[in-house]
Amino acid sequence: MRMDExxxxxxxxxxxxxxxxxxxxxxxxxxxxxxxxxxxxxxxVGNSDWYVLEYSPLExxxxxxxxxxxxxxxxxxxxMEELENAVxxxxxxxxxxxxxxxxxxxxDTHWQPRSLKECLRLRR
Numbered sequence: 001m002r003m004d005e006x007x008x009x010x011x012x013x014x015x016x017x018x019x020x021x022x023x024x025x026x027x028x029x030x031x032x033x034x035x036x037x038x039x040x041x042x043x044x045v046g047n048s049d050w051y052v053l054e055y056s057p058l059e060x061x062x063x064x065x066x067x068x069x070x071x072x073x074x075x076x077x078x079x080m081e082e083l084e085n086a087v088x089x090x091x092x093x094x095x096x097x098x099x100x101x102x103x104x105x106x107x108d109t110h111w112q113p114r115s116l117k118e119c120l121r122l123r124r
Contacts, residue, residue: 015043016107018055018062025056034065035073035117042108042119046088050078050105051119065116071116073120092123 018041021082028037034053041052047070054063060080067073089100 011067013083013104015080017057017080018114020051021057025054025059025061028054029098031083035120036115038063038113039111039119040113042111043083043105044108045086045103045105046090047106048088049073050083050122051116053116065120071115 019055022040026120034035037053038056039051039053043050048066048068050062050064050066052062052064055061061077062080063075063077065073065075067076074082083105088103092099092101
């Protein structure tokens with residue numbers, strides 16, 4: 001790892017938290033199909049996505065549908081710290097010289113709430 005990469009990786013990274021209107025844990029657990037529930041926030045990096053259905057500010061943890069590897073998505077809990085620490089490395093060739101660079105998870109600032117089923121339909 002080059003010096004500039006080390007500096008970047010050691011910099012405190014903080015993601016925006018889900019909006020205040022995101023339901024608390026178990027607030028939407030009323031027996032309805034989870035895929036019909038509303039997604040209130042979206043995080044992404046590369047081809048990986050996290051669609052947030054519920055959020056606990058106290059635990060700083062989201063309940064989401066997440067997919068890191070293709071066709072391996074599922075519902076579960078993820079801490080915001082895990083998302084802040086997740087890094088993938090992109091590859092770039094410039095002037096015939098290959099190099100890699102770190103890419104961190106991003107918060108989708110243009111997100112419009114919609115059902116999880118609609119999110120999954122649109123991402124394919």
